[in-house]
Amino acid sequence: MEEISLKAQQIFSIGSFGVTNGLFLTLIASLILIIFSLYFKSKIKMIPGKLQGAVEMGAESLLNLMESTLGSMAAAEKYFPLIATIFIFILTSNLLGILPGVGSLSFGETPLLRSPAADLNFTLAFAVISVIVTNIIGMASVGAFKHLGKYFNFKGPIDFFIGMLELISEFAKIISLSFRLFGNVFAGEVLLTIIFFLAPYFIPLPFLFLEIFVGAIQAFIFAMITLVSISLHTAANEH
Amino acid sequence: MENELLFQLGINWKLFLSQAINFFILLVVLTFFVYKPLIKVIKERNQKIKTGLDKAEEATARLKEIDNIGKEKIKEAEQKGIEMIKETENRAKILDKENIEKLEKKQKEAQELLKKSILKQQEEAKNKVLTEAGELIKKVIIKTVELKPEAIDEALIKKAVLEVKDEK
Numbered sequence: 085m086e087e088i089s090l091k092a093q094q095i096f097s098i099g100s101f102g103v104t105n106g107l108f109l110t111l112i113a114s115l116i117l118i119i120f121s122l123y124f125k126s127k128i129k130m131i132p133g134k135l136q137g138a139v140e141m142g143a144e145s146l147l148n149l150m151e152s153t154l155g156s157m158a159a160a161e162k163y164f165p166l167i168a169t170i171f172i173f174i175l176t177s178n179l180l181g182i183l184p185g186v187g188s189l190s191f192g193e194t195p196l197l198r199s200p201a202a203d204l205n206f207t208l209a210f211a212v213i214s215v216i217v218t219n220i221i222g223m224a225s226v227g228a229f230k231h232l233g234k235y236f237n238f239k240g241p242i243d244f245f246i247g248m249l250e251l252i253s254e255f256a257k258i259i260s261l262s263f264r265l266f267g268n269v270f271a272g273e274v275l276l277t278i279i280f281f282l283a284p285y286f287i288p289l290p291f292l293f294l295e296i297f298v299g300a301i302q303a304f305i306f307a308m309i310t311l312v313s314i315s316l317h318t319a320a321n322e323h
Numbered sequence: 324m325e326n327e328l329l330f331q332l333g334i335n336w337k338l339f340l341s342q343a344i345n346f347f348i349l350l351v352v353l354t355f356f357v358y359k360p361l362i363k364v365i366k367e368r369n370q371k372i373k374t375g376l377d378k379a380e381e382a383t384a385r386l387k388e389i390d391n392i393g394k395e396k397i398k399e400a401e402q403k404g405i406e407m408i409k410e411t412e413n414r415a416k417i418l419d420k421e422n423i424e425k426l427e428k429k430q431k432e433a434q435e436l437l438k439k440s441i442l443k444q445q446e447e448a449k450n451k452v453l454t455e456a457g458e459l460i461k462k463v464i465i466k467t468v469e470l471k472p473e474a475i476d477e478a479l480i481k482k483a484v485l486e487v488k489d490e491k
Contacts, residue, residue: 090331090332090333091331091332091333092333092338101337101341102335102337102338104333104338106338107338107341107342110342110345111345114345114348114349117349117352117353118348118349118352121352121353121356121357122356124356124357125356125357125360128360128361128364129364130364130367130368130371132364136361139357139361140361140365143358143361143362143365144365161362164358164362165350165353165354165358166350168353168358169346169349169350169353169354172353173346173349203333203338204332204333204334205333205334205335205338205339205341205342206342208334208339208342209339209340209342209343209346210342210346212339212343213343213346213347
């Protein structure tokens with residue numbers, strides 16, 4: 085049985101920068117998405133084809149979901165790129181991570197590919213981006229002082245305490261977001277490795293389906309939590 | 324201690340940064356190549372559909388209006404036609420009456436004229452006959468005077484008459 089590593093392993097290095105197998109698959113995922121977007125851009129037409137129809141359907145359902153959360157279509161369109169990119173990128177990474185060859189193809193002693201979200205750097209980067217960007221959006225929409233006033237409130241001891249709790253919860257969000265995604269995907273990878281080791285044929289199939297499901301759900305959860313915190317930070321001026 | 328924990332979890336600021344940069348590159352690429360054109364196209368299409376539907380509604384409303392106008396015009400035209408026919412009929416009646424009266428008048432005049440001329444002719448004829456008869460009698464008397472008055476009998480008179488006739 086292969087050794088299960090908690091961290092992504094370095095497969096080669098460019099100068100002093102060590103490229104890990106997790107980063108390698110992340111780059112592949114981004115490359116696939118960039119190539120797809122370049123191809124898709126040239127195919128956008130007034131009368132949609134099958135591909136455009138499918139993409140539009142997804143985009144419109146996400147837009148509608150965002151509209152119901154944020155309250156207006158204008159806001160939904162404004163924050164759509166962030167939410168959609170988080171969702172699409174995590175989803176693509178998770179789905180690529182289940183493909184055969186990930187974890188089994190070797191580059192020397194280490195596996196060549198690793199599910200990107202099974203590398204804490206990936207999930208932590210997303211979580212930090214999510215929290216920082218949502219706070220910046222909050223500052224931009226309700227004003228920097230008003231937004232920071234939520235965390236540093238000196239009106240009274242209770243308000244101050246609540247403000248500190250809010251501040252801590254933002255950091256807790258980074259940890260919960262990153263470890264939730266990391267934990268789910270890493271656990272899935274471990275599970276699949278074990279199942280494939282125990283019973284290589286047919287038995288792993290339901291677990292593969294489960295992992296596809298988990299990958300999609302985790303991508304969705306990550307995007308939704310970001311969406312909800314945008315909604316909380318932008319709607320703060322209303323009450 | 325802290326670094327030990329981060330190392331155990333595989334956290335490496337270089338990798339972290341590369342992942343973040345990677346995300347932002349992807350965000351920019353997807354925004355400019357997929358989201359914006361896609362949303363633009365969706366909006367344009369929705370706009371087109373909306374204007375199309377609006378125009379269709381307008382067109383049906385117009386059509387109805389035009390239909391109503393046409394019906395009204397036809398009604399008007401019918402009424403006008405009926406009025407015109409009535410008027411011409413009335414006029415014709417009036418004209419007929421006048422004409423008939425005129426004709427009757429003319430007829431009467433003509434009849435009177437005819438009567439007059441007939442009477443005149445008759446009178447003229449009478450006068451002519453009378454003058455001719457007078458002359459004839461004169462001539463007959465002259466002839467009878469030239470003949471022997473004794474032999475005045477009817478045969479002679481006849482003869483004289485015959486002669487006068489022959490002379491004539």
